[in-house]
Amino acid sequence: MDRSIPLDLVNCLALQLRNAGRSDKDRRKDLASALEQLLQAHPPDMDKEKTMLVLALLLAKEVANHTPSLLRDVFRTTVNFINPNLRAYVRSLTRNELD
Template structure:
């Protein structure tokens, strides 16, 4: 199924969302979760470029991607990192509206091991619904929701760094379920 028509997320979509959320979190230089973020970065699937990579058996790695496709992928990654940095700057300006009590309750939900991933996504959605109406509509609801989603992830990770992995994955899943079309369009418009 063509990913531009599908409402479900493909591996490419998940890669884009992973890069975006990871880049957003990396854009917080004073964060208390950098060690956890570094570990998470090693766990995420990354684009491997360069065809001269030496394998453990002594052979060179073979890539079946065409050079143009590889260049496009690298270009897309650079665009996504730029988008993430831009959205993080917007998030820095929006941070004032997030009450510590909301972050505390969201962190408590993530600490509750008896909650399912769906319960966590619903908890995140409930907090987002409380917040989204307190910001001006001039930015657009989807963009506001995207920034707030990643900002909440950052705030929870700052509050409880050990929750970074869980909050990261829930955030990626939430974006893929609720904001995927917006994210695809955002990346595509920046690529054009």
């Protein structure tokens, strides 16, 4: 899946995260927009929440690999995106592991 992330998308997101004037909300929107682009390229055979979680983490990894100085920013933005959007899914994964 990580091979399907276009370098231009990584570059664009890195550029947006590098802009210190952007708010956390704008950064989450940038990440959500990048994820929507990636979701359109993936077949719908996988659960949407699972796909979004995996792609969000892979995209964060790619941005951090491409621009290591953005590690903290991309991590914080990804966590701030996951919390409101995928929290229930992550909790269900945790519950399934405990069962």
